[in-house]
Amino acid sequence: MSLGKIWVLAEFAEAKPTTTTLELISAASTFADTVEAFAWGEGVAQYQDALGAFGVSKLYDIGSLAGSLPGPKVAAAMAGEISGNTPPDAIFFAASYDGRDAAARLSARLSVGVITNVVNLVSDGSGLSAEHAIFGGEVIVTSKFEGSGPQIFVIRAKSFAPEATRSASCEVASAKVSDLGPTDGAKVTASHAEERSGPKLDEAPVVVSGGRGLGQPDKYQLVEELATLLNGAPGASRAIVDAGWVPYSYQVGQTGKTVKPNLYIAVGISGATQHMVGMKGSKNIVAINKDKEAPIFQVCDFGIVGDASKIVPKLIEAIKTR
Amino acid sequence: MNICVCVKQIPDPTATQSLDPSTNNLVRAGKLVLDDSDTFGVEMALQLVDSAGGGEVTLVSMAPNGEVSGIRTGLAMGASKGILISDPELAGSDALSTAKVLAAAIKTTEFDLVIAATESTDGYTGTTPVQVAELLGLPSVSFAKKVEIVDGKLKVERQTEAGFDEVISPLPALVTVTAGVVEPRYPSFKGIMSAKSKPVATLTVADLGLSGQVGGANSGQRVVAVRKAEARQAGTIIEDNDDAVGQLVGYLEQLKVI
Ligand SMILES: Cc1cc2nc3c(=O)[nH]c(=O)nc-3n(C[C@H](O)[C@H](O)[C@H](O)COP(=O)(O)OP(=O)(O)OC[C@H]3O[C@@H](n4cnc5c(N)ncnc54)[C@H](O)[C@@H]3O)c2cc1C
Numbered sequence: 057m058s059l060g061k062i063w064v065l066a067e068f069a070e071a072k073p074t075t076t077t078l079e080l081i082s083a084a085s086t087f088a089d090t091v092e093a094f095a096w097g098e099g100v101a102q103y104q105d106a107l108g109a110f111g112v113s114k115l116y117d118i119g120s121l122a123g124s125l126p127g128p129k130v131a132a133a134m135a136g137e138i139s140g141n142t143p144p145d146a147i148f149f150a151a152s153y154d155g156r157d158a159a160a161r162l163s164a165r166l167s168v169g170v171i172t173n174v175v176n177l178v179s180d181g182s183g184l185s186a187e188h189a190i191f192g193g194e195v196i197v198t199s200k201f202e203g204s205g206p207q208i209f210v211i212r213a214k215s216f217a218p219e220a221t222r223s224a225s226c227e228v229a230s231a232k233v234s235d236l237g238p239t240d241g242a243k244v245t246a247s248h249a250e251e252r253s254g255p256k257l258d259e260a261p262v263v264v265s266g267g268r269g270l271g272q273p274d275k276y277q278l279v280e281e282l283a284t285l286l287n288g289a290p291g292a293s294r295a296i297v298d299a300g301w302v303p304y305s306y307q308v309g310q311t312g313k314t315v316k317p318n319l320y321i322a323v324g325i326s327g328a329t330q331h332m333v334g335m336k337g338s339k340n341i342v343a344i345n346k347d348k349e350a351p352i353f354q355v356c357d358f359g360i361v362g363d364a365s366k367i368v369p370k371l372i373e374a375i376k377t378r
Numbered sequence: 379m380n381i382c383v384c385v386k387q388i389p390d391p392t393a394t395q396s397l398d399p400s401t402n403n404l405v406r407a408g409k410l411v412l413d414d415s416d417t418f419g420v421e422m423a424l425q426l427v428d429s430a431g432g433g434e435v436t437l438v439s440m441a442p443n444g445e446v447s448g449i450r451t452g453l454a455m456g457a458s459k460g461i462l463i464s465d466p467e468l469a470g471s472d473a474l475s476t477a478k479v480l481a482a483a484i485k486t487t488e489f490d491l492v493i494a495a496t497e498s499t500d501g502y503t504g505t506t507p508v509q510v511a512e513l514l515g516l517p518s519v520s521f522a523k524k525v526e527i528v529d530g531k532l533k534v535e536r537q538t539e540a541g542f543d544e545v546i547s548p549l550p551a552l553v554t555v556t557a558g559v560v561e562p563r564y565p566s567f568k569g570i571m572s573a574k575s576k577p578v579a580t581l582t583v584a585d586l587g588l589s590g591q592v593g594g595a596n597s598g599q600r601v602v603a604v605r606k607a608e609a610r611q612a613g614t615i616i617e618d619n620d621d622a623v624g625q626l627v628g629y630l631e632q633l634k635v636i
């Protein structure tokens with residue numbers, strides 16, 4: 057038995073729905089008869105066909121945020137549509153900066169719980185059970201909502217395949233946002249993009265990440281060079297992001313990106329649970345670490361116990377001279 | 379400038395963690411420690427109060443078993459006082475339930491700003507603080523990597539997918555900070571000594587007028603199963619020697635990435 061209706065908060069980047077948005081819509085289409093999306097931003101109605109191709113039959117257009125942060129407006133738009141109408145059975149948010157905020161605001165507004173860090177959902181007829189990983193992905197916990205109200209899930213990237221299982225013709229409706237008062241007080245005054253070249257970290261077939269074991273910031277160049285040689289993207293542990301060696305957008309893990317490349321190479325990374333949550337799903341894992349007890353070796357397919365600052369230059373040489 | 383910092387007290391994350399098989403809740407036996415994630419918030423608050431030229435930093439923490447050792451760590455860093463909400467009813471609270479308790483406790487104080495971490499080390503729902511903001515009717519800025527007070531307003535650099543946004547908010551407001559926003563100080567010996575005599579008020583669920591509204595019994599979600607994830611096959615691990623890099627190149631060739 058499938059559910060009646062699921063809402064998905066759609067997010068966009070570079071003039072298209074984000075991959076995670078398509079993952080959530082695809083999943084919603086397998087669980088519910090009707091999938092509807094909410095979106096904010098200037099001219100999001102133009103994406104109606106892109107969303108319809110994945111099964112969205114209605115797009116609630118919140119319109120331009122005019123400098124506001126999305127959380128309060130999205131929550132107000134959803135709560136507004138719910139009031140006086142039959143609520144959807146479930147609402148899916150991506151575990152993104154804005155998705156988490158919107159889910160949290162909506163949960164408090166409606167006084168219904170939210171289940172976060174979801175990596176899989178299973179339908180049992182009456183509702184959805186959500187799986188999330190704890191202890192660095194070693195243990196999977198399944199949770200369920202009790203009681204009434206829409207079931208709010210915050211879902212991690214790459215938990216579902218972005219497949220168009222059915223299409224729908226998608227109508228656009230404008231979503232009303234009530235006056236938010238002080239909750240809408242925070243305004244974006246400027247946006248800054250950090251430059252990066254090469255394939256995207258969360259889409260690259262190969263990821264080479266560096267950690268504190270590199271020793272010094274300039275050694276990160278080795279990671280970048282190796283990544284480039286393998287047509288991959290460079291990544292990082294939080295330790296070196298916090299230390300300012302590389303921008304935050306390089307971070308792999310619980311608070312950073314989830315990556316599932318064909319090959320993940322961890323250089324000088326210990327394998328803390330919060331790092332592993334973001335890369336354990338990689339198909340093949342290589343680790344280089346001088347401590348043979350480092351937890352990263354427990355998940356790797358091929359590991360070398362040794363000094364990264366010696367091994368990586370030799371590896372780069374060996375690949376170049378092939 | 380008065381600041382409330384939400385600080386979670388958690389089981390030592392370096393110790394082996396387990397779930398209680400009868401309740402499926404995280405085992406919280408033994409001494410709790412101040413969540414590392416929250417040391418950044420405490421430090422941020424101390425620095426902001428300092429540059430404002432005065433005010434108090436109040437720590438707010440919810441823990442079911444009367445635990446204050448984590449709060450004492452924050453007091454030793456320099457916070458003025460603590461509020462502990464402790465009640466057996468609170469065991470098994472979900473994020474919303476926790477947020478209701480924290481919001482009600484924060485309301486009993488005078489504050490210009492509430493600071494929390496983007497996510498805790500053990501629960502890591504990352505939703506509690508923004509739920510608190512909604513319950514208090516406050517604006518919120520999550521994922522702050524830089525926080526200042528400029529002309530009586532909160533000025534934040536907020537991480538985004540592409541880089542970061544500059545965000546300005548009137549006060550009172552709530553901000554969640556990431557690790558790396560500031561370098562937390564270590565409590566000095568003097569700090570540790572003076573922390574012992576700083577006031578920590580203890581409130582119950584009834585004190586906050588939330589009886590029957592919060593805690594495990596009133597959380598709308600339940601853990602229905604716990605299982606071990608599929609373990610990865612043990613791999614080949616070799617010591618670095620003359621041949622190690624050659625073997626790795628062979629492995630990469632086999633994967634057809636070179
Ligand atoms: C709420 C929360 C969220 C978090 N989110 C994330 C996240 O998203 N991503 C993340 O990565 N972390 C995250 N962390 C941090 C995480 O717990 C670890 O602190 C971090 O991953 C450690 O990074 P590291 O492995 O580079 O450093 P370390 O743990 O210090 O490890 C360095 C490793 O390098 C090895 N080494 C040293 N010298 C050499 C050498 N010459 N050659 C080879 N190896 C060497 C050492 O043996 C060691 O294993 C989070 C933590 C918390 C509390």
Ligand SMILES: Nc1ncnc2c1ncn2[C@@H]1O[C@H](COP(=O)(O)O)[C@@H](O)[C@H]1O
Pocket residue numbers: 384385386387413415416438439440441473476480493494495496497498499501502503504505506507
């Ligand atoms: N029980 C608690 N007591 C005090 N603060 C909390 C509590 N739970 C969560 N918080 C705050 O909310 C942040 C995010 O927690 P979480 O939602 O568990 O990821 C924490 O780092 C704290 O700042």
